Amino acid sequence: MREILIVGRGGQGAQTAGNLLAQAFFSAGQYVQSFATYGGARRGTPVSSTIRVDARPIRLRCDVTQADALLCFDASLLDQALLNRTRPEALIVVNSVRSPEEFAVAGERRVYTIDGFKLAEAHNLGRFINSALLGAFCAALRDPPAEVMSRTISETTPDRRPENLAAFHAGFRTGEGIA
Amino acid sequence: MNAAGQRTLLTGNQAVAWAVRLCRPQVIPVYPITPQTPILEQISAFSAAGEMTAEILTPESEHSAIAASIAASLTGARVFTATSSQGLLLMHELLHWAAGVRSAVVMCNVNRTVASPWGFWPDQTDSLAQRDTGWIQWYTESAQESLDAVIMAFRLAEGVNLPVMICHDAFYVSHALETVIVPGQAAVDRFLPAYSPRFNIDPAAARSVGSNVDQTTYRRARKDIGAAMTEAGVMTDAIAAEWSGLTGRDQHGAVEIYRCEDAEQVFVTMGSLCGTVREAVDSLRGQGHRIGLLKVRQFRPFPGDQLRGLLRGRERVMVLDRNYSPGNGGILHQEARAALYGMQGQPAVLGYLAGVGGVNVTPADLVRMAIESGPVGQDDNKFTSVWL
Numbered sequence: 038m039r040e041i042l043i044v045g046r047g048g049q050g051a052q053t054a055g056n057l058l059a060q061a062f063f064s065a066g067q068y069v070q071s072f073a074t075y076g077g078a079r080r081g082t083p084v085s086s087t088i089r090v091d092a093r094p095i096r097l098r099c100d101v102t103q104a105d106a107l108l109c110f111d112a113s114l115l116d117q118a119l120l121n122r123t124r125p126e127a128l129i130v131v132n133s134v135r136s137p138e139e140f141a142v143a144g145e146r147r148v149y150t151i152d153g154f155k156l157a158e159a160h161n162l163g164r165f166i167n168s169a170l171l172g173a174f175c176a177a178l179r180d181p182p183a184e185v186m187s188r189t190i191s192e193t194t195p196d197r198r199p200e201n202l203a204a205f206h207a208g209f210r211t212g213e214g215i216a
Numbered sequence: 217m218n219a220a221g222q223r224t225l226l227t228g229n230q231a232v233a234w235a236v237r238l239c240r241p242q243v244i245p246v247y248p249i250t251p252q253t254p255i256l257e258q259i260s261a262f263s264a265a266g267e268m269t270a271e272i273l274t275p276e277s278e279h280s281a282i283a284a285s286i287a288a289s290l291t292g293a294r295v296f297t298a299t300s301s302q303g304l305l306l307m308h309e310l311l312h313w314a315a316g317v318r319s320a321v322v323m324c325n326v327n328r329t330v331a332s333p334w335g336f337w338p339d340q341t342d343s344l345a346q347r348d349t350g351w352i353q354w355y356t357e358s359a360q361e362s363l364d365a366v367i368m369a370f371r372l373a374e375g376v377n378l379p380v381m382i383c384h385d386a387f388y389v390s391h392a393l394e395t396v397i398v399p400g401q402a403a404v405d406r407f408l409p410a411y412s413p414r415f416n417i418d419p420a421a422a423r424s425v426g427s428n429v430d431q432t433t434y435r436r437a438r439k440d441i442g443a444a445m446t447e448a449g450v451m452t453d454a455i456a457a458e459w460s461g462l463t464g465r466d467q468h469g470a471v472e473i474y475r476c477e478d479a480e481q482v483f484v485t486m487g488s489l490c491g492t493v494r495e496a497v498d499s500l501r502g503q504g505h506r507i508g509l510l511k512v513r514q515f516r517p518f519p520g521d522q523l524r525g526l527l528r529g530r531e532r533v534m535v536l537d538r539n540y541s542p543g544n545g546g547i548l549h550q551e552a553r554a555a556l557y558g559m560q561g562q563p564a565v566l567g568y569l570a571g572v573g574g575v576n577v578t579p580a581d582l583v584r585m586a587i588e589s590g591p592v593g594q595d596d597n598k599f600t601s602v603w604l
Contacts, residue, residue, distance in 0.1 A: 056393060069393070071392065097491055098389070098490075099578050
């Protein structure tokens with residue numbers, strides 16, 4: 038079983054990204070379990086979404102405390118407390134203009150950075166970075182397959198579908214280049 | 217959609233809404249409350265799309281929602297409602313009424329912490345505090361189980377004329393998106409024919425229900441509810457067996473046992489925690505421990521006879537409670553102890569307050585707990601629950 042953590046600020050689309058990722062893994066034939074924090078969630082506050090992926094039905098009903106992979110929408114959230122929720126060899130993709138070397142993380146964690154805002158703006162998506170980040174994350178994780186993820190985005194995006202798909206593919210190419 | 221059903225991705229709340237749609241209720245009075253609201257939202261979406269014909273009522277409070285549910289059920293309509301935590305507590309007075317007048321309302325309660333302090337976390341104290349209201353209560357572990365439970369609950373409620381409350385945990389079930397098989401409409405129609413009430417109210421033939429009675433009549437009404445509860449205890453298993461046959465998936469009645477065949481120690485719990493316990497059981501079995509899980513699906517009527525039969529001769533039972541009754545401890549612990557008391561081959565019964573307030577409980581926590589409990593001894597006679 039793989040456990041994935043997506044962290045962002047309320048309104049950034051981290052929870053939507055989590056649902057899209059879960060849908061794509063499901064479409065690829067995997068069993069998934071995805072849930073998001075709620076209750077205190079409002080624009081600007083930290084929110085997280087978690088996804089479990091397995092070839093067999095998932096029975097666990099507890100929090101993800103040792104994620105295999107982390108997608109972080111806001112570098113200011115990438116602190117020690119968040120890192121403690123990932124495995125020492127976890128894959129981390131973070132939205133930042135900085136270089137990976139500037140993130141001092143312990144263990145064997147692999148950190149990749151992607152400038153989500155630059156990619157979003159280049160595709161007329163303003164501050165909506167989730168499609169671009171999902172692209173980079175899928176490339177780094179090598180799963181779910183790009184065609185499954187892009188089909189999921191295409192089927193579920195209510196607005197600016199071509200722009201979101203283009204941002205996803207741009208993010209994917211960037212991810213392939215760095216991971 | 218084929219006969220076996222459609223494999224899809226749903227949250228626990230969406231799965232409940234799907235089940236409700238398939239059961240073709242006629243009246244659905246609901247007041248929104250986190251974390252129940254997505255049930256009402258999904259039902260409203262089905263209704264707006266013309267996929268459900270039920271009359272959806274949204275009165276000004278949960279108290280009125282349950283009042284409308286009771287009245288509608290007594291006219292012979294199939295009725296569903298849903299709530300959570302504070303909403304369920306506001307219904308409390310009328311929960312007694314719902315059972316007392318022998319309505320067949322089916323409700324989903326999303327188990328959420330009770331204020332104060334305020335919170336949105338999984339905790340079963342809200343529904344367990346309604347245990348004496350005369351409602352049948354089921355606790356489910358997954359979105360799939362919640363879906364199947366709603367369908368079976370209508371059969372049971374309408375079969376014995378008692379309301380049924382399906383309880384699923386906030387967050388881990390209500391908001392977890394997972395793989396769910398939605399059965400075909402034809403299978404549900406075959407399993408659940410239209411409600412044909414044994415009695416109903418009708419303006420054309422005026423009569424009243426729940427009116428002022430003498431002592432003997434009151435006592436008889438309570439005994440009748442008791443008899444219906446006994447009947448429900450038998451019917452639950454039969455209904456589960458029938459629905460298993462129609463779906464081709466294992467359904468369970470009042471209890472479910474997991475890897476108990478030669479178990480010396482048995483975890484006993486309810487709701488979403490069962491999934492995590494299964495992982496702990498597998499891990500402990502891998503280390504040579506003879507341990508299993510008894511899941512209590514039906515809390516009312518309490519399956520005491522089944523617990524006695526299944527737990528007789530075990531060394532130790534460890535009851536996990538995601539609820540807390542201040543001044544006494546875990547509610548399931550107290551009830552399980554009482555059921556097992558005094559029988560031959562009585563196991564030692566330990567109680568743990570595990571996950572109260574939605575606190576995270578991992579398989580590792582349970583493995584450690586089971587190993588550290590050591591050999592059966594003096595401590596096993598402790599009456600009070602231990603905080604995990």
